[in-house]
Structure formats: C-alpha cells, structure tokens
Amino acid sequence: MNIILLGPPGAGKGTQAEKLVADRGMVQLSTGDMLRAEKNAGTDLGNRIKAVMDAGELVSDEIVSSLIDENLGRLQASQGVIFDGYPRTAAQAESLDGLLAAHGRKLDYVIELEVDEDALVERIVGRYTCAKCGAGYHDKFKQPKVAGTCDVCGSHDFKRRADDNEETVRTRMAEYRAKTEPIIPIYDARGILCPVDGMADIDLVSAAIAAILDGK
Ligand SMILES: [Zn+2]
Numbered sequence: 001m002n003i004i005l006l007g008p009p010g011a012g013k014g015t016q017a018e019k020l021v022a023d024r025g026m027v028q029l030s031t032g033d034m035l036r037a038e039k040n041a042g043t044d045l046g047n048r049i050k051a052v053m054d055a056g057e058l059v060s061d062e063i064v065s066s067l068i069d070e071n072l073g074r075l076q077a078s079q080g081v082i083f084d085g086y087p088r089t090a091a092q093a094e095s096l097d098g099l100l101a102a103h104g105r106k107l108d109y110v111i112e113l114e115v116d117e118d119a120l121v122e123r124i125v126g127r128y129t130c131a132k133c134g135a136g137y138h139d140k141f142k143q144p145k146v147a148g149t150c151d152v153c154g155s156h157d158f159k160r161r162a163d164d165n166e167e168t169v170r171t172r173m174a175e176y177r178a179k180t181e182p183i184i185p186i187y188d189a190r191g192i193l194c195p196v197d198g199m200a201d202i203d204l205v206s207a208a209i210a211a212i213l214d215g216k
Pocket of ligand 1: 132133153
C-alpha cells in the first residue's frame with residue numbers, strides 16, 4: 001500500500017506517519033529526511049545534493065525525483081510507503097505517478113489532513129518544550145501544573161522553536177495553499193482522496209486513517 005499524507009505544515013503529518021511506521025511497518029519517505037540521509041551517505045546523488053544545498057539553492061524537482069527513485073529501489077515490494085512532504089506541486093504529483101509505476105507500485109490513498117487555519121496557527125504558535133527533558137507544553141492548552149516548573153523533571157528552563165511564530169507559520173500555510181492545494185482535485189477525480197479532520201485528537205485522527213487503510 002502506498003499513500004500520501006497531505007496537509008499544511010503543523011497539521012500532524014509527521015506524527016501520523018510515525019504511527020503508521022510503528023503499527024504497520026510502512027516506510028516513511030519524507031523529502032527532508034531523504035535529502036539529509038543521501039547527503040550524509042556521500043553517494044553521487046548525495047554529493048550533487050550537498051553542492052546545491054551548500055550554494056543555498058533549492059533542490060530541483062529532478063533531484064527530488066532521483067532521490068525518490070533511489071529510495072523506492074531500496075525497498076522490498078511488500079513494504080508500503082508513506083509520502084510526507086511530497087508531492088508539493090502538480091508537476092511533482094505527475095512525476096510521482098511515473099516513479100511509482102517504474103517500481104511496480106501505485107498510489108492507493110491520498111489522506112488529506114483538513115485543518116482550520118486560525119486554530120492551527122494558535123496550536124503551533126503557543127507550543128513550547130522543557131529545555132531539559134523535552135516535555136511538551138502550550139500557552140493555552142497545556143500549562144505546567146506549577147507555573148514555570150516542568151511537570152516531568154522540575155526544570156525552570158523552557159524553549160520555543162524560532163520558526164513557531166505567527167508570521168512564519170502563515171507564510172508556510174500560504175505557500176501550501178498556493179502550490180500544494182491545487183493537486184488535491186487531481187486525486188479527488190481519481191477517487192483516492194480521503195479527507196480526515198486534522199483538528200481532532202491525535203488518536204482520533206489515527207483511527208480515521210486506520211479505517212481508511214483497512215477499507216472500512
Ligand atoms: Zn522537563
């Protein structure tokens with residue numbers, strides 16, 4: 001089974017992909033992870049990627065296609081794939097069909113995590129973690145029981161990710177709407193688009209995805 005997880009940044013694609021990997025032995029092909037791994041492996045392709053990234057340029061569609069081709073080639077036929085963060089554009093969606101076909105695979109489902117943008121911004125912008133143990137908190141939804149003290153380890157140090165600010169989050173969402181949302185109708189027309197409420201609790205989202213993959 002081969003699926004795409006679609007949704008704006010922060011919609012929970014990574015969390016759901018992790019669960020599918022753990023529960024079903026599927027393989028997650030995330031563009032960012034694949035780029036880093038290939039670069040570190042020092043293959044010919046990895047060296048090309050390194051040169052592009054070191055120059056501060058964007059990795060081309062052609063390189064991303066090669067990367068996916070390589071990674072699909074390393075899998076066993078029985079291993080299902082989750083694409084996370086790819087395809088991002090209509091051109092990439094078209095390339096993906098060809099790549100899958102070349103490896104004797106086809107796309108089974110495109111799971112779209114639907115979100116309320118304002119609520120998602122609130123969820124992302126308010127989050128922070130304990131600097132010592134990594135426990136997660138949120139300004140609005142999950143404050144420590146004692147203000148300023150980590151529930152888990154008692155530390156008073158907390159940190160926020162620099163890109164969890166409203167401007168950055170809104171920019172990334174606008175980019176998703178402009179470039180990625182247009183590919184949704186392509187999959188809808190093929191009858192493989194499955195929208196899921198991405199604002200529900202993580203476990204409910206997982207259950208909804210499981211029901212789709214199990215054909216229920
Ligand atoms: Zn802590």
